[in-house]
Amino acid sequence: MMRAPERIETERLVLRRPVLDDAAAILRYAGDPESTRFIGFGRHRTEDDARRFVVYSDREWDKGSGPFLIVRDGVVLGSTGLHVETPFRGSTGYLLAPSAWGHGYATEAVLAIVGLSRAMGHVRLGATVHPDNPASMRVLQKAGFEREGLLRRHTLLPNLAARPQDVWMYARVFDA
Numbered sequence: 001m002m003r004a005p006e007r008i009e010t011e012r013l014v015l016r017r018p019v020l021d022d023a024a025a026i027l028r029y030a031g032d033p034e035s036t037r038f039i040g041f042g043r044h045r046t047e048d049d050a051r052r053f054v055v056y057s058d059r060e061w062d063k064g065s066g067p068f069l070i071v072r073d074g075v076v077l078g079s080t081g082l083h084v085e086t087p088f089r090g091s092t093g094y095l096l097a098p099s100a101w102g103h104g105y106a107t108e109a110v111l112a113i114v115g116l117s118r119a120m121g122h123v124r125l126g127a128t129v130h131p132d133n134p135a136s137m138r139v140l141q142k143a144g145f146e147r148e149g150l151l152r153r154h155t156l157l158p159n160l161a162a163r164p165q166d167v168w169m170y171a172r173v174f175d176a
Contacts, residue, residue: 002064002119002120002121003064003065004064004065004066004082004116004120005116006061008068008112008116010108010109010111010112011108012072012105012108013070013071013072013077013105013108013109013112014071014072015068015069015070015071015080015109015112015113016068016069016071017057017061017066017067017068017069018053018054018057018067018068018069018079019054020051020054022050022054022069022076023047023050023051023054024047024050025069025075025076026044026050026053026054026069026076026079027044027046027047027049027050028076028097029076029077029078029079029095029096029097029100030043030044030049030050030053030079030095031043031044031045031049031050032097032098033159034098035078035095035096035097035098036095036159037157037159037160038129038130038132038133038136038157038159038160039093039095039157039159040093040155040156040157040158041158042158042159043159053067060081060083063084064084065081065082065083065084065090065116065120066081066082066083067079067080067081068080068081068082068109068113070094070096070100070105070109072100072105077096077097077099077100077105078094078095078096078097078100078105078106078109079094079095080092080093080094080095080109080110080112080113081093081113082113082116082117082120082125084120084122087121088121088122088123088124089122089123089124089125089126090117090120090122090124090125090126091125091126091127092110092113092117092125092126092127093127093128094106094109094110094139101135106136106139107139107142107143110127110139110140110143111143113125114143114144114172117172117174118174122174123173123174124171124172124173124174125145125171125172125174126169126170126171126172127140127145127170127171128151128154128155128167128168128169128170129167129168129170130155130157130160130165130166130167130168131150131166131167131168137168137170140170141170143172144172145170145171145172146170146171146172146173147168147169147170148168148169148170148171149168149169150166150167150168150169151166151167151168151169152166153165153166154166154167155167
């Protein structure tokens with residue numbers, strides 16, 4: 001299996017593998033109630049939570065790809081990543097601090113992950129979005145994803161509710 005690069009540069013951003021020294025910066029965006037509302041993991045409350053994310057990230061990277069921090073001018077804005085589900089299929093998502101919303105950073109980061117997924121030989125890259133999150137739907141649409149259907153009671157979003165939530169399935173399918 002091809003390994004993903006641990007650093008990707010776009011026009012304005014650097015996407016890079018997180019390290020333990022990033023814990024305080026990770027806590028700033030992953031501890032924000034507004035930014036984590038529709039995320040599939042519990043909001044970080046301490047730097048130990050952020051360090052556990054880095055340990056998880058390292059385990060994912062041992063498999064060939066994983067989370068990236070989204071950085072602009074040395075400031076960590078959030079994270080994204082590529083999860084390889086099979087040799088031909090991956091999934092992605094992203095999380096940005098509210099101060100980074102509305103600048104096109106999410107779309108730029110997702111497009112970088114699209115390019116990585118395609119370069120790794122995937123034919124499909126998926127993402128899920130809660131129906132009450134139209135901003136994320138727009139980001140995925142700008143990145144060429146198409147909405148495929150509603151997955152009922154599919155995803156646990158612990159910062160939103162205690163039971164699985166409906167989510168829209170989006171996908172970017174690549175030509176052979």
